[in-house]
Amino acid sequence: MSDELKASSLKVQTFLSEHGEDFVVQQMPASTRTAKDAAEAIGCTVSQIAKSLIFKHGETGEPVLIVASGTNLVSPEKVRDATGIVLEKADASFVREKVGYAIGGVPPVAHHSQVHTILDRDLCQYPEIWAAAGTPNSVFKLNPQHLGSLTKGQWIDLAK
Template identity: 80%
Template sequence: MSTELKASSLKVQAFLSQHGQDFVVQQMPSSTRTAKDAAEAVGCTVSQIAKSLIFKDGETGAPVLVVASGSNMVCTDKVKEATGITLEKADASFVREKVGYAIGGVPPVAHNEKVQTLLDKDLHQYTEIWAAAGTPNSVFKLNPQYLGELTQGQWIDLAK
């Protein structure tokens, strides 16, 4: 694996370092754009991939980050029931403008602006998970406890 990080991954690495974490962003030789690709690249199960999905709050238009287990689909009805937020799809330009990353490389941290974050309770079953780190082929390893601390996210049941 290459050690040379792109600017977006360096931004994630700086965030992690500034928050007292020794997590290391890794540039992979193959794509980590999808949960399946990422799992193959790092050698874990698809469920251990913490995929970061940006939605739009249907009422306010604000970005909402949902970090879901790679094998789960997000149930918008469960999110609405747990939080009162109506999730709407966000297009690529909205995602890049609001969080600063392209779809396929959105990390759970180091965004352009503060983002309300919802976390998939299913991730708690793993001692080790992997998240995108700013590009479609960079990742970092962490545990669910740190994911919660770094994102200040709300843990909910959100899987279909």
């Protein structure tokens, strides 16, 4: 692991440092772009990866962040039933413009602006989880309680 953080990861580290706990962004030597890659690089299960997925709100066009367990596929129907939000796919330029990060490195925090956040209840079963930290090879460790407090997200059952 490298100690030198890229600008996007430094932005995440600054946010985390300003929010209390001793979270440490780690630059990994291998890719963490996918949940499988991240789990292999970290040495945890794929389910412990808190993958951040940006969707477009079907009515407002605003970004919606779904933080899902690495093994889960998001059920748009479950999200709609629990929140009333109709999810639409977001392309890479929408993601970069709205949250400030490229797909594969989107963190659950430190976005350009406020993002409606929905959290996968399946993540609550793990004492520690890992999330992207701004680049396709940076991560940070936290627990589900911290994920909830940092993102102010809504916990729901969202897996297909």
